[in-house]
Amino acid sequence: MALSTEEVLAGLAELVNDETGIAADTVEMDKSFTDDLDIDSISMMTIVVNAEEKFDVKIPDEEVKNLKTVGDAVRYITAAQS
Amino acid sequence: MTKTIVVTGIGATSPLGGTAEETWQALLAGQSGARPLEQEWVAKWDIPITFAAQAKVPSSEVLERIETKRLDPSSQFALTAAREAWADAGAPEVEPERFGVDWATGIGGVWTLLDAWDTLRERGPRRVLPMTVPMLMPNGPAAAIEMSLGARAGARTVVSACASSTESIANAYDHLQAGLADIIIAGGSEAAIHPLPIASFAAMQALSKRNDEPATASRPYDVTRDGFVLGEGGAAVVLETEEHAKARGAKIYAVLLGGAVTSDAYHITAPDPEGSAAARAMIGAVKAAGADLSDVAHINAHATSTPVGDIAEYHALRRVFGDDVEGIPVSATKASTGHLLGGAGGIEAIFTIKALAERVAPPTINLTEQDPEVRLDVVTSPRKLGDGTLLAISNSFGFGGHNAVVAFATA
Numbered sequence: 373m374a375l376s377t378e379e380v381l382a383g384l385a386e387l388v389n390d391e392t393g394i395a396a397d398t399v400e401m402d403k404s405f406t407d408d409l410d411i412d413s414i415s416m417m418t419i420v421v422n423a424e425e426k427f428d429v430k431i432p433d434e435e436v437k438n439l440k441t442v443g444d445a446v447r448y449i450t451a452a453q454s
Numbered sequence: 455m456t457k458t459i460v461v462t463g464i465g466a467t468s469p470l471g472g473t474a475e476e477t478w479q480a481l482l483a484g485q486s487g488a489r490p491l492e493q494e495w496v497a498k499w500d501i502p503i504t505f506a507a508q509a510k511v512p513s514s515e516v517l518e519r520i521e522t523k524r525l526d527p528s529s530q531f532a533l534t535a536a537r538e539a540w541a542d543a544g545a546p547e548v549e550p551e552r553f554g555v556d557w558a559t560g561i562g563g564v565w566t567l568l569d570a571w572d573t574l575r576e577r578g579p580r581r582v583l584p585m586t587v588p589m590l591m592p593n594g595p596a597a598a599i600e601m602s603l604g605a606r607a608g609a610r611t612v613v614s615a616c617a618s619s620t621e622s623i624a625n626a627y628d629h630l631q632a633g634l635a636d637i638i639i640a641g642g643s644e645a646a647i648h649p650l651p652i653a654s655f656a657a658m659q660a661l662s663k664r665n666d667e668p669a670t671a672s673r674p675y676d677v678t679r680d681g682f683v684l685g686e687g688g689a690a691v692v693l694e695t696e697e698h699a700k701a702r703g704a705k706i707y708a709v710l711l712g713g714a715v716t717s718d719a720y721h722i723t724a725p726d727p728e729g730s731a732a733a734r735a736m737i738g739a740v741k742a743a744g745a746d747l748s749d750v751a752h753i754n755a756h757a758t759s760t761p762v763g764d765i766a767e768y769h770a771l772r773r774v775f776g777d778d779v780e781g782i783p784v785s786a787t788k789a790s791t792g793h794l795l796g797g798a799g800g801i802e803a804i805f806t807i808k809a810l811a812e813r814v815a816p817p818t819i820n821l822t823e824q825d826p827e828v829r830l831d832v833v834t835s836p837r838k839l840g841d842g843t844l845l846a847i848s849n850s851f852g853f854g855g856h857n858a859v860v861a862f863a864t865a
Contacts, residue, residue, distance in 0.1 A: 393519050417584040425581060 374453050380427065380446045387422045388442075391415050401443035409442075429453050456743065459630050460865065462704040463543025463692030464804045465535040465641075469685050469791055472511030473538055477801070478808045481790050481816045482836050486669035488683050488792055495649050502656045505668035506647045507685035507792025524585055525598055526563035527645030531688030531797070532595035533602055536639050539690035540603055546637065546702055554607035554635035555600045556626035558618035558642030560796030560852070562592030565648055595643050595688075607635040613796070615852030616758070617715075618642050619689065620799030623860050624713025624739070626693050636698040641800035643688030652684060658723065660760060672793075673820035674757035674786035675764055675828045682758040685792025689800030691807065708807045711845065711861040712742020718855030725763055725851060729770030735857040736774045736847060742861065745845055747775060750782060750861075752815050752839055752846035754806045757786035758793050767849065768828045783833045785809070786818040799850040803860060806848040810864045813839045 375383070385399035392415055405411045411419070420431050423445070429452040431439075439445045466473065469487020470480035480487075487507040496504050513530035514522050522530060536555075566589040573581050588594060593611040600609035608629075612621045619642025626640035655661045662681040664671035672683040693710055716735040720726040740747055753771070757764050764786075771779050787805050794801055809815050815833045824832060844864045851857050 391523065414584050421581060421583055425577070430580075 375427070375450070377446055377450055380449050381442070383426055384423060384442065384445060384449070387419050387426065391418050391422070399442055401441070401446060403442045404440055405442065423449060427453055457631055458696035459627055459693055459710040460696050460699050461691050461707040461710055461807050461862070462694055462699050463539040464690070464707065464807060465538025465540070465542060466687065466689040466801055466804055467509055467511060467531050467534045468687035468689065468794070468801055469507035469510055472516065474542070474804055478805065481787060481805065482814070484790070484817050484819050484835070486672070486790055486819060487685065488668040488671055490668055491647070499649050501649050501652055503652050503661045503663065504665045505671065505683070506652070507683055508647055509687045524589065526566040526589045526594055528559055528563055528643050529589070529595040529598040531645055531686065532557060532643040533598045535641060535643065535688035535690040536599040536603065539639060539692050543692040544702070544704055546704065548637055550604045550606040552607055552636040553605040554629060554638045555596050555605050555609035556612070556622045556629060556638055556640040557596035557599060557609070558612045558622035558796050558799070559592050559595055560613065560615050560618050560644055561646050561651065563590035563594055564646050564651060566590040568648060568650055599639060603639070605639065614856035614858065615854055616793065616795050616798055617850040617852035617856035617858040618796035618799065620713070620803065620848060620850035620858035620860055621715050621856065623691065623693070623710070623799065623803055624715055624858055627710055627713045630693060630695055637692065637694040639690050639692055641688065641690035642796045644795040644797040645686050646795060647684055647686050655684065662759065670820045672759045672789045674755070674759045674789050674818060675824055675830065675832055676821050677823045677825045679759045679761060679764065681760055682788065683792035685794040687794050687797050687801065689797055689804050691800070691803055706865040708810045708865050709863045711745055711863050712739050713858065713860040714738025714742060716857045718857065720855050723853050725766035726855065727766055727769065729766055729773055731855070732767065732770035732851060732857045733773040735859040736770070736849065739847055739859040739861040740845070745861065745863070748778065749845040750775070750847060751844040752806070752809055753782055753784045754802045754809070754846065754848040755784050755786045756849040756851045758788050763851070764825070765827060767851065768830060771830070780829050780831060782831060783815040783837055783839070784830045785816050785833045787816055789819045789821070799848065799858065802848045802850070806846045806862050809839065810844055810846055810862055813844070815839055
């Protein structure tokens with residue numbers, strides 16, 4: 373069953389927290405991964421790898437550069453699982 | 455002109471303690487760092503050896519979470535030891551371009567490599583994490599230190615099995631003599647308590663099989679010794695030119711007189727029974743600073759507790775010192791720490807430095823019946839060393855026929 377936006381956000385926030393230590397409740401839809409959360413490219417790729425597994429979706433490498441904000445990622449994952 | 459090189463900081467995380475001082479005190483107290491392994495993989499894989507000397511303080515208790523996630527355990531130990539050594543040296547203000555790292559590891563990021571292989575086989579290539587390569591590379595520990603402390607005079611890594619971190623200290627001596635830096639952090643680290651290295655060492659009959667008595671399994675020079683006990687951890691020393699150390703008013707533990715590295719050209723794992731290359735390393739380390747062999751007042755032996763290795767080192771010692779060897783206090787500290795492989799020379803250098811600074815030779819535990827073939831004065835309880843300038847050497851030998859020896863003197 374597909375997860376809701378809120379559930380995907382919560383799950384993604386957990387992955388971000390696990391990789392970087394950033395508090396999960398600061399991982400909000402309008403935050404930029406690089407500018408606001410200061411996540412570097414290696415952490416971003418780690419989060420993508422873990423998100424693919426957690427949400428059972430495929431996020432192609434060429435798509436990752438388009439996921440600039442947390443919201444971009446949440447929307448992509450939500451759409452990809454349905 | 456030969457420079458005087460001094461030791462101004464020490465740091466360690468080992469099976470005996472989370473710091474150099476805690477490790478040293480536990481060594482003097484005659485403790486053992488070996489314990490049963492409680493990890494699930496021991497039973498799962500039916501690992502034949504069920505004990506090891508694990509680091510007493512887990513890295514997760516002293517490092518930031520991002521560091522434990524992004525660094526292989528061998529690099530975590532390196533960072534912990536190097537930070538302690540650097541703080542112990544007074545966290546000196548140095549020109550980054552004159553500050554270097556000479557590190558060592560025997561195996562490198564074995565946990566990272568094998569975890570990634572498991573991931574690839576079980577969950578496919580897309581699940582392999584992007585940090586895999588920088589975490590598994592053997593220069594990872596040196597890089598972690600160099601980035602954390604801001605060392606820009608080069609971060610070198612030597613790999614010579616169990617001789618690695620004595621060799622890294624010898625290399626640091628050469629680099630300081632050559633004027634490549636004013637201050638260098640040297641040492642080594644290893645984190646190989648993993649089912650594959652254990653199974654591999656067990657397959658070559660190198661490990662002690664005393665599963666029911668871990669604390670007394672490592673027994674160098676004892677007639678019943680049956681192999682080494684695998685250990686893990688990291689150890690770092692801060693080395694600098696005396697001129698640099700004195701200019702900043704640093705405390706000085708000891709003088710690094712020199713180091714020497716030779717190779718057997720004999721056999722990939724067996725030591726040359728004649729011990730001529732090992733002897734040449736000992737002589738070279740002592741002569742590097744123009745000292746005499748008769749000045750050697752203490753020896754920290756390689757002595758891993760294998761039947762063959764301990765005898766080979768003994769023959770090399772005898773070749774160097776002749777009958778006089780019977781009058782030199784020898785400590786075989788792997789009895790307490792287990793064998794830290796690429797970290798062994800580092801921790802034993804620290805023991806040698808502390809022995810000189812405090813004028814006490816540390817004990818060799820678990821020696822009940824000394825092998826009659828080994829006619830050495832093995833120290834079994836802490837023993838006071840004499841007054842005046844004292845000289846001591848620390849030996850390390852590794853698979854591949856690597857011999858490395860460093861010599862220290864009282865400050």
